[in-house]
Amino acid sequence: MARDRYSERNFDSRPVEQEKIDKILEAGRIVPTACNYQPQRFYVLKSEQALATAKTVTPFTYKAPLMILVCYDINTVWTNPQDSYYQNYNSGEQDASIAATTMMYEAEELGVHSIWIRGFDSKAVVEAFHLPDNMIPVMFLGLGYPNEKSKAHAWHYRNKPIEEMAVEL
Ligand SMILES: Cc1cc2nc3c(=O)[nH]c(=O)nc-3n(C[C@H](O)[C@H](O)[C@H](O)COP(=O)(O)O)c2cc1C
Numbered sequence: 001m002a003r004d005r006y007s008e009r010n011f012d013s014r015p016v017e018q019e020k021i022d023k024i025l026e027a028g029r030i031v032p033t034a035c036n037y038q039p040q041r042f043y044v045l046k047s048e049q050a051l052a053t054a055k056t057v058t059p060f061t062y063k064a065p066l067m068i069l070v071c072y073d074i075n076t077v078w079t080n081p082q083d084s085y086y087q088n089y090n091s092g093e094q095d096a097s098i099a100a101t102t103m104m105y106e107a108e109e110l111g112v113h114s115i116w117i118r119g120f121d122s123k124a125v126v127e128a129f130h131l132p133d134n135m136i137p138v139m140f141l142g143l144g145y146p147n148e149k150s151k152a153h154a155w156h157y158r159n160k161p162i163e164e165m166a167v168e169l
Contacts, residue, residue, distance in 0.1 A: 001105055006152035008113035009062045011144040015046070016066045020110045024143070027106035028070070028099040034078035034091035040099040043069040043129060045140075054140060057128050058120040064142030067117075068103065069125070072096045075134045096138040107143055113150070115142040 025042060033039065045051055045067040054069075055061050072092035083089040104114045117140040125137040 001108060005104065005108050005114075006156045007115040008064075008142065008144070008146055008150060009115060009153065010147045010149040010151070011062055011064045011113070011142065012147040013063070013065055014145045016112055016144055020107075020112055021046075021066065023110060024068075024103045024107050024112070028068075028103040031095075031098045031102045033095040033098065037076050037078045037091075037095075039072040039074075039076040039078075039092055040096050041071045041073055041135060042099075043071065045069060053128050057124045058117055058140065060115070060117045060119045060142070061140075062115065062142055064115070064144045066143040068100075068141045068143065069129065069137060070096050070100045070103075070139050070141060071131065071135045071137050073134050074136050092136055093138055100139055100141055103141060107141075111145070112143055113146050116140075117142055 021044065025044070028040060028042060031040070045054055046065065051061070051065075051067060054067050061067065072095055074090070074092060077090045077092040077095070079088070079090040081088070100116065104116070107114050120140070122137050125131070126135070131137065
């Protein structure tokens with residue numbers, strides 16, 4: 001499964017079935033989160049209007065027929081004020097990222113391709129979608145079926161060797 005996934009940048013216009021959307025969201029709902037506080041929040045964008053709004057805040061939508069704006073609720077998140085190295089640490093990005101990654105792989109299993117999109121200004125996203133003050137946007141997931149031009153970008157194949165990433169202590 002991890003081998004098969006690549007970032008999709010050539011989406012077909014075919015909509016993703018609601019049954020599959022529900023399964024993808026369910027995968028994001030049940031993930032592990034710090035202290036089980038579950039701060040992940042999902043805004044499902046599938047209407048023309050919502051998708052058009054996404055286009056105003058990022059150039060990286062690739063005509064995805066479905067997007068999920070993954071956020072975390074800063075009022076619900078686990079924090080560690082005692083961390084002497086990382087000031088004001090909170091686990092929101094981790095919790096949201098676990099949810100997003102799990103949704104990506106659930107989608108992949110259902111034949112739905114995806115891309116992680118962080119190329120945006122958070123303030124612009126908050127304003128465009130009228131997010132409440134406690135909502136921190138982390139990424140959009142672009143989701144949908146691949147079109148006939150679909151193929152992995154060259155970057156997909158540029159993986160560093162494991163020796164550069166993993167050390168045995
Ligand atoms: C945190 C993060 C942010 C990303 N933001 C963008 C983005 O804004 N636009 C885009 O086209 N791809 C984005 N990507 C996709 C990466 O470019 C892609 O995962 C990487 O090049 C490896 O390719 P692969 O996913 O096909 O294996 C992002 C990926 C991650 C994990």
